[in-house]
Amino acid sequence: MTASLSRKIIHVDMDAFYASVEQRDNPELRGMPLAVGGSAARGVVAAASYEARKFGVHSAMPSVTAKRKCPDLIFVPPRFEVYKAVSQQIREIFAEYTPLIEPLSLDEAYLDVTENLKGMEVATEIALEIRAKIKDVTGLNASAGISYNKFLAKMASDLNKPNGQAVITPKNGPGFVESLPVKKFHGVGPATAERMRRCGIETGLDLKSKSLEFLSAHFGKSGPYFYGIARGVDERQVRPDRVRKSVGAEDTFAEDLDDLESATAELRPLADKVWRYCEAQGISGKTVTVKIKYSDFTQATRSRTGVFPAASGADIVESASTLLASVFPFKRSVRLLGVTLSSLTRDQGDTGTEPPQLDLDF
Numbered sequence: 001m002t003a004s005l006s007r008k009i010i011h012v013d014m015d016a017f018y019a020s021v022e023q024r025d026n027p028e029l030r031g032m033p034l035a036v037g038g039s040a041a042r043g044v045v046a047a048a049s050y051e052a053r054k055f056g057v058h059s060a061m062p063s064v065t066a067k068r069k070c071p072d073l074i075f076v077p078p079r080f081e082v083y084k085a086v087s088q089q090i091r092e093i094f095a096e097y098t099p100l101i102e103p104l105s106l107d108e109a110y111l112d113v114t115e116n117l118k119g120m121e122v123a124t125e126i127a128l129e130i131r132a133k134i135k136d137v138t139g140l141n142a143s144a145g146i147s148y149n150k151f152l153a154k155m156a157s158d159l160n161k162p163n164g165q166a167v168i169t170p171k172n173g174p175g176f177v178e179s180l181p182v183k184k185f186h187g188v189g190p191a192t193a194e195r196m197r198r199c200g201i202e203t204g205l206d207l208k209s210k211s212l213e214f215l216s217a218h219f220g221k222s223g224p225y226f227y228g229i230a231r232g233v234d235e236r237q238v239r240p241d242r243v244r245k246s247v248g249a250e251d252t253f254a255e256d257l258d259d260l261e262s263a264t265a266e267l268r269p270l271a272d273k274v275w276r277y278c279e280a281q282g283i284s285g286k287t288v289t290v291k292i293k294y295s296d297f298t299q300a301t302r303s304r305t306g307v308f309p310a311a312s313g314a315d316i317v318e319s320a321s322t323l324l325a326s327v328f329p330f331k332r333s334v335r336l337l338g339v340t341l342s343s344l345t346r347d348q349g350d351t352g353t354e355p356p357q358l359d360l361d362f
């Protein structure tokens with residue numbers, strides 16, 4: 001057996017996390033169709049309870065659409081501080097079993113339990129214990145997937161959701177992948193799925209029939225990953241110190257914006273939010289990206305990479321303003337703006353090994 005077949009990976013995923021926390025804390029919301037998010041005209045559903053999902057309501061859906069699908073839908077504003085605190089409780093439970101924890105978000109993580117702190121042999125039992133402890137400590141349900149790599153563990157955690165778990169063994173991994181539509185694969189978004197469809201790839205078996213050269217030619221850097229997962233192979237390690245690739249913030253406006261001045265003014269709070277996070281983490285980045293979503297839902301992005309990492313929120317605002325000006329006049333009014341910092345580094349512009357930048361006040 002090769003090392004990659006003998007690893008034991010668990011993917012733990014909380015069930016309808018934000019919505020379940022709200023139902024836990026507000027008994028009158030239990031059993032009700034619930035959406036966490038803004039009910040305003042421009043609001044978006046951040047999470048939906050299972051009662052709401054029956055009506056076709058799901059996360060990232062505009063609230064207006066959600067309300068049309070489910071007229072009795074109850075909207076609750078998000079309480080991220082509470083979700084973060086629960087997430088911390090869950091991570092402490094994980095840490096009783098392994099230091100190899102890779103969070104994907106507040107409510108999902110990969111755990112490598114091949115060698116674990118309890119000396120337990122059977123990963124299925126570890127997953128059962130962890131889910132029972134999560135229920136005990138937080139009152140919430142979690143689902144889990146157990147397999148020999150991250151890709152399959154993640155796929156498995158969906159199989160018996162909610163409040164269930166599933167195992168994919170080395171013996172049935174390749175067959176499982178073959179039968180699955182590629183659009184269900186983690187890492188294949190709607191755009192990639194459509195490109196695959198145009199190449200005649202709809203199932204794992206179709207994907208498996210393509211050569212590495214073909215997949216690399218059509219899907220670039222993702223080619224080797226797709227080649228591997230089509231065979232149930234995924235060599236990615238569980239990385240506890242998973243480094244963030246970007247820090248971003250975005251805002252949908254109550255009213256669409258038409259003029260450059262008011263749109264530029266909206267960049268400041270976004271850049272400040274990004275910078276506050278960077279300061280807290282002691283990181284910065286050289287690439288500033290602005291995302292512009294227009295009233296017809298089409299979007300544009302513009303990026304610029306500086307020689308030095310940003311040294312302040314004002315640096316980010318300056319780059320973002322230039323980028324925004326480059327798409328003015330807007331082809332439609334602006335519905336949403338986003339600011340992202342990437343090419344992240346541990347240096348914060350005016351510190352570290354880079355020559356210091358002058359602190360100029362304009």
Ligand SMILES: [Mg+2]
Pocket residue numbers: 013014015016017107108
């Ligand atoms: Mg979840």
